[in-house]
Amino acid sequence: MKELIEKLVLELPVPDREQAELRARLLRAVKDGAEAVQRELEAASRALQTEFEAAMKKIEEATR
Amino acid sequence: MKYRIAEMTLDGFRGYRRATTVRLNKPLVILEGSNGSGKSSTANGPIFAIAGNDAARKDLGPVTIRERTKWQVKNRHAKDAAVRLTLADGAGARCIVARTGKTVTVDGKPGDPLAKLGVTMDTVVASIFNPQEAVRSIVVMEPRSRDALFTSLAGLDSVRRLEDALHVGQKSADALVESIARERRGIDDRIGAQVRIVQKQLQEREPKARNAGLSLDEAAVRQLANDVEAALRAFCESYGLERPTLPAGDLNEFVRAARAAIARLESANPLLQQQTALGGRLAELEGLLGDHERLAKQTADLAQQRVALQETNGLRGDVEAKRDRLHAEIEEADRQYAQAGSYHAMLGRALDYFQQLAGSRIACPLCRAQGVEIGHVREHLQSELHKAGLQPLQERLTDLRKEKLAAETVLWSFNELAQAEAAMSGRRAKLDERIIKAAGRSLAPTEDARRVLEALRDAAKAELAKVAGMLDERNKAIAAVRDRLEQAGLVSEILRLRELLERLDALPQSSEYAALKSVQSRAERLASLAAALVKGADAERRAGFDKAFSSNVMDVQANMARISARADLAGLTIDSTTWDVVVNGVPVTPTLNVGDVTAIALSLFCAMAKNAAHAAEFVILDDPSQNFDAGHKRGLAEVLADLARERQVIVTSTDSEFLDALKKAGTVQRQVVRFRPWDESRGIELEVGDAP
Numbered sequence: 001m002k003e004l005i006e007k008l009v010l011e012l013p014v015p016d017r018e019q020a021e022l023r024a025r026l027l028r029a030v031k032d033g034a035e036a037v038q039r040e041l042e043a044a045s046r047a048l049q050t051e052f053e054a055a056m057k058k059i060e061e062a063t064r
Numbered sequence: 065m066k067y068r069i070a071e072m073t074l075d076g077f078r079g080y081r082r083a084t085t086v087r088l089n090k091p092l093v094i095l096e097g098s099n100g101s102g103k104s105s106t107a108n109g110p111i112f113a114i115a116g117n118d119a120a121r122k123d124l125g126p127v128t129i130r131e132r133t134k135w136q137v138k139n140r141h142a143k144d145a146a147v148r149l150t151l152a153d154g155a156g157a158r159c160i161v162a163r164t165g166k167t168v169t170v171d172g173k174p175g176d177p178l179a180k181l182g183v184t185m186d187t188v189v190a191s192i193f194n195p196q197e198a199v200r201s202i203v204v205m206e207p208r209s210r211d212a213l214f215t216s217l218a219g220l221d222s223v224r225r226l227e228d229a230l231h232v233g234q235k236s237a238d239a240l241v242e243s244i245a246r247e248r249r250g251i252d253d254r255i256g257a258q259v260r261i262v263q264k265q266l267q268e269r270e271p272k273a274r275n276a277g278l279s280l281d282e283a284a285v286r287q288l289a290n291d292v293e294a295a296l297r298a299f300c301e302s303y304g305l306e307r308p309t310l311p312a313g314d315l316n317e318f319v320r321a322a323r324a325a326i327a328r329l330e331s332a333n334p335l336l337q338q339q340t341a342l343g344g345r346l347a348e349l350e351g352l353l354g355d356h357e358r359l360a361k362q363t364a365d366l367a368q369q370r371v372a373l374q375e376t377n378g379l380r381g382d383v384e385a386k387r388d389r390l391h392a393e394i395e396e397a398d399r400q401y402a403q404a405g406s407y408h409a410m411l412g413r414a415l416d417y418f419q420q421l422a423g424s425r426i427a428c429p430l431c432r433a434q435g436v437e438i439g440h441v442r443e444h445l446q447s448e449l450h451k452a453g454l455q456p457l458q459e460r461l462t463d464l465r466k467e468k469l470a471a472e473t474v475l476w477s478f479n480e481l482a483q484a485e486a487a488m489s490g491r492r493a494k495l496d497e498r499i500i501k502a503a504g505r506s507l508a509p510t511e512d513a514r515r516v517l518e519a520l521r522d523a524a525k526a527e528l529a530k531v532a533g534m535l536d537e538r539n540k541a542i543a544a545v546r547d548r549l550e551q552a553g554l555v556s557e558i559l560r561l562r563e564l565l566e567r568l569d570a571l572p573q574s575s576e577y578a579a580l581k582s583v584q585s586r587a588e589r590l591a592s593l594a595a596a597l598v599k600g601a602d603a604e605r606r607a608g609f610d611k612a613f614s615s616n617v618m619d620v621q622a623n624m625a626r627i628s629a630r631a632d633l634a635g636l637t638i639d640s641t642t643w644d645v646v647v648n649g650v651p652v653t654p655t656l657n658v659g660d661v662t663a664i665a666l667s668l669f670c671a672m673a674k675n676a677a678h679a680a681e682f683v684i685l686d687d688p689s690q691n692f693d694a695g696h697k698r699g700l701a702e703v704l705a706d707l708a709r710e711r712q713v714i715v716t717s718t719d720s721e722f723l724d725a726l727k728k729a730g731t732v733q734r735q736v737v738r739f740r741p742w743d744e745s746r747g748i749e750l751e752v753g754d755a756p
Contacts, residue, residue, distance in 0.1 A: 001184075001222050001223075001226065004223065004226065004601075004604060005226060007600075007604075008597050008600040008601060008604070009597070011596075011600060012593055012596055012597070013593075013596070015589065016589075018586060018589075019589060019593065022590070022593065034222075034225060034226040034228075034229035034230065035229050037226075037229065037230065037233065037597075038229035038230060038232050038233040039233075040233075041230070041233025041234070041236065041237060041590075041594050041597075042232070042233055042236045044237070044590055045233075045236045045237050045239075045240045045587070045590065048240060048244075048583055048586055048587045048590060049240055049243075051579075051583050052240075052244055052247070052580070052583040052584070052587070055576060055579040055580040055583055056247060056251065056580065058576040058579070059251055059571070059576050059577060059580060060251070060254075062567060062571060062574065062576055063254065063255055063258050063567075063568060063571070
């Protein structure tokens with residue numbers, strides 16, 4: 001199974017540095033199984049959510 | 065090495081109350097007994113020994129399996145569940161797998177039985193153990209269930225779980241993308257709305273500034289602020305106030321600070337306090353004058369009442385004397401009335417007597433005339449009674465009493481008047497106290513309180529008018545400052561709105577907005593990446609299935625031909641995109657009955673088991689003949705007997721028709737393990753024997 005996840009992750013396109021970093025994190029998570037890869041994806045979503053909220057806050061400040 | 069189960073010892077596991085050893089010495093082992101006798105527990109024993117709690121995972125197999133969702137491996141009488149397997153290969157090599165609770169050993173040392181046998185849980189599900197729930201789940205014919213069933217039977221359960229996990233990750237990324245898109249639309253809408261509001265506000269304010277001749281260039285704005293400051297300084301100097309410090313530079317801040325400073329100055333305006341105090345004094349004096357007037361009128365009314373009472377009735381002493389005289393006269397008249405009353409009563413009794421006499425002549429007791437008629441006596445008595453009548457006396461008494469009552473009424477009026485005069489005197493004293501307090505001095509006996517009050521009121525009025533004048537002047541002065549300030553405020557607001565509009569217009573090109581777009585595009589890339597992972601896992605699973613199925617297709621079709629008599633299913637395959645059963649390129653899923661679907665699943669399982677390359681050379685099927693007719697049961701028995709030529713096959717069943725078929729099928733040697741009916745006090749008990 002580890003090999004399969006590894007294969008899937010390695011086949012991912014890497015358009016930029018961020019994606020490359022994410023792929024590296026996913027590869028590190030591979031050894032802990034599918035749930036770890038899932039958690040990594042969820043963590044990436046949460047990080048972007050936080051970043052998005054911060055960007056929104058700045059925009060809202062700029063419109064006051 | 066290829067291992068078969070030579071012996072298993074179960075203790076405390078499920079229904080086993082005491083250590084029980086089952087020796088398996090034939091390639092086909094039939095576990096038979098009534099429901100609840102322990103067949104399935106025995107069939108589960110090797111799986112528990114090999115996989116432990118992993119065998120109890122609820123997601124193991126095609127659908128959630130009831131027996132495994134709350135799988136009780138340990139019974140309540142035992143400290144731990146223990147299963148010991150003795151595995152033997154054809155060359156005489158042995159391997160002991162023993163699990164007690166969470167502790168597992170292989171040949172007496174801690175080890176991994178799955179690794180020893182070269183299997184994974186996927187292969188256990190696909191080619192070693194077919195639990196009765198798996199067969200039952202085949203009844204569910206939804207595409208998702210077929211997908212899960214066939215995936216599981218092809219040994220790809222873990223790929224399915226990976227796909228599920230990745231799908232959860234993908235859903236979270238998709239939700240993020242959706243939420244960002246929504247928020248982004250929201251912020252764009254808000255910016256648009258804000259621009260419209262600002263434009264409207266500017267449209268309202270700019271004409272006002274133009275009409276007031278206000279210029280918005282920097283010098284004019286600075287001059288406006290200077291004007292406000294100068295006006296404020298002049299105002300403070302006029303009224304001896306400390307000049308507030310106003311911030312230089314930003315006009316908005318200057319206007320805000322100036323407004324606050326003016327509000328502070330006005331809230332501490334002493335003239336306003338004076339005006340309030342004088343208003344209060346004037347109201348008090350007007351009140352005192354009103355009270356004084358009312359009291360004077362009421363006093364005059366009382367005096368007039370006294371004069372009228374005395375004119376009509378004389379002085380109080382005269383009336384008292386009259387009352388006393390009348391009292392004496394009434395007493396005398398009462399006495400006379402009592403005397404006359406006694407004589408009158410005697411005459412009455414005599415008349416009653418003579419009224420009863422009749423006929424005879426008698427002497428009149430009054431006039432002494434002899435031989436008179438009784439009627440004469442009666443008339444004489446009635447005349448005497450009239451003469452001695454009480455009426456005049458009674459009338460006199462009545463008159464006297466009336467007169468006395470009138471005198472007492474007059475005296476009561478005198479009392480009432482005296483009380484009213486006393487109360488008036490008290491109120492007068494209190495009013496005098498208030499007047500003295502208002503005047504701030506005692507009044508001379510000759511002074512008229514009314515005049516004093518009027519003088520005080522006029523003085524208060526004059527003072528109030530003076531303060532109002534001063535206040536008006538001050539208001540005009542501050543209004544001048546305010547006018548300049550409002551102009552500055554208007555200019556400052558227009559400048560602020562223009563700046564905001566510029567910022568809003570520039571926002572889509574700003575770095576903040578670029579950051580927002582960047583996060584959005586990164587989230588979209590993350591979602592595509594997660595989707596790619598899910599797609600990859602899905603493709604891998606379908607490819608894995610196709611590979612597994614194609615490697616076993618001949619056996620699947622052969623098994624199917626033996627189990628099911630349907631010629632139209634010969635040459636069946638399974639489409640891994642729709643998970644439909646397909647014959648000659650045509651999906652036949654809708655035409656399948658439950659028995660046929662079960663037959664397809666068991667055909668695939670038996671083929672996978674036959675061709676499996678791992679070291680576990682045994683297969684366990686728990687009650688596989690469910691949903692089968694007699695023909696299907698015979699066919700399955702033949703397939704299993706055939707499989708037993710290559711693998712050790714352990715089958716449980718309560719189905720006598722299927723058990724008969726199993727005992728007769730093929731030529732392979734077989735062993736029957738018979739279980740006694742369940743007994744709570746003894747637990748699972750068995751008999752071991754060989755079939756004929």
